[in-house]
Amino acid sequence: MLKMLNYRIIHLSKYYPPDRGGIETHVQILAQTQAALGAKVHVVCVNGFDKEGNLSTKTKTVNEIDGDVNITRLGRLGSFARFDICPELPKKLYQLVKEPNTLLHLHTPNPTMLIALTTLHKRVPLVITHHSDVIKQKVLKYGLRPFEHLIYSQSSRVLTTSFPYIEGSKFLQLYRHKLSYLPLGLPSSNYVQPNQIALTFSSSLKEKYQGPIWLAVGRLVYYKALHIAIEALSRVPGTLIVVGVGSLKQELKALAQKLGVDDRIVWLGRLSEDELVGAYHAATALWFPSNIRSEGFGLVQVEAMASGCPVINANIPGSGVPWVSRHEQEGLTVAINDPIALAKAAKRLLDEPGLRNRLVISSRKRSEYFNHVTMAQRSFEFYEEVLAQEWNYMNTSQSSVSSL
Structure with a gap:
């Protein structure tokens, strides 16, 4: 866990509280607990609220602080078939990953962030929490599939919230070699x-x-x-x-x-x-x-x-x-x-x-099994494995170049 103090975690969430939902609640709890344990944490999400705090389809980008967590709520021009149009998102992601020692943690399903990641022509350590498959929305499911395969293939680790979900997902079986599970946690x-x-x-x-x-x-x-x-x-x-x-x-x-x-x-x-x-x-x-x-x-x-x-x-x-x-x-x-x-x-x-x-x-x-501190500490273990793999990859690549 001490190693994580030298790294910055960027959570890519669809939304964030006060937007209510299981994923939104989880991201907030995980981000705040990681920050309390000493990590530098930043959440990037879509802004669903106008300046009066009302839900709105057209919003502006705002930066906030939630305890020790930095929040960037990206403005959107509109929303179509669960896809939020956020013109500033690709540029913001590029700015964030330019900083050294950055790790991305994507929470899916999340078509907006998923597609934006395909514009990043830069290798970045990436962990994905796959909260659920896309089931009913057939157009979204099959239209999104090429982007999913690209980003999941580039990821270092794919997490689900339970082992049974791994067994029940045909999509996840394609990435079984990089699958683990991290149950959601709660300050009870x-x-x-x-x-x-x-x-x-x-x-x-x-x-x-x-x-x-x-x-x-x-x-x-x-x-x-x-x-x-x-x-x-x-x-x-x-x-x-x-x-x-x-x-x-x-x-x-x-x-x-x-x-x-x-x-x-x-x-x-x-x-x-x-x-x-x-x-x-x-x-x-x-x-x-x-x-x-x-x-x-x-x-x-x-x-x-x-x-x-x-x-x-x-x-x-x-x-x-x-x-x-x-x-x-x-x-x-x-x-x-x-x-x-x-x-x-x-x-x-x-x-x-x-x-x-x-x-x-x-x-x-x-x-008590679903404890938020245990969840955050386990997430650090996954991150450290990912960062170690990235370190080995970079050293191997440099060695290969030097030998030419």
Whole structure:
């Protein structure tokens, strides 16, 4: 780890908080923890906000400081098919890699940064965290594939967030010789010991809404499969609290009305971190019905487990989701796209004596495995291996030139 003090880490992320999402949260936690351990860290991402702090498709470049982490939010002219048009990006990348002892860490899927890297005609140590395959967006998937192969071939190491994801990805099998996995980590103290704001919010939810409280956290997009949770609610008592925003909200609300459960669903949208902690502590369980491999890990599962909120997840083939919270160990895992199975699992938590308490204890213990400091220290180990390989490559190349 001491070697890392002499190097600068550049994280290439699609977005960064206050943009919410699993990858964004992970990049922030990893960058801040690496900086706290002594590394020089810079994050480059797309700016999704105007100067008033509102989400906007047209933005300007701004530089910020987040604790000990330098942030460059690049302005964009617009966005098309998940590709952000950022004219300043190639020039900014070139400026950054000109500085000595720089290592790039790319977080994918991320078409904007991926394509920009193809314009770098310079060898730079590159680590990629492959958070998930591109599954549904066929045009993006196949249009992006040549760029993916180019950058992944040039990379020094490709990381996934779990071993099961490696086994389930045909794309990653092409790079098996450079694959490892680095589970996501979380500073869990706020979840284990909630502050007064979180406790007050938790109490207000339990007082205001009929129990048991079931919680769903995530963007309202197709692969989160919130329609399964809504269908399951029609078979169990209680209230479903939904935390998150997204394009499917109206469609999901229409389904809830059709099924006659709209009066038992609370749409909270975005919450502060303290409020989210409070929601976990108010809930009987987190419902996590994501149904395809676009969901590679599910960091909210770790948040819930650290809070003592058992998880009911879905058995997505080739995903790390059921590995994070394991069936009958820390939570309950059901078949994908099966609202009846989700409802039966929820009823077990209500009816089976001692089950929920056992899962709460195991969940809190399991969450300790996903520690943010361990994650950052392990990332340093990967970086040092990559930098050693680069050093050997440079020496070999120089020796070859000298012998001519």
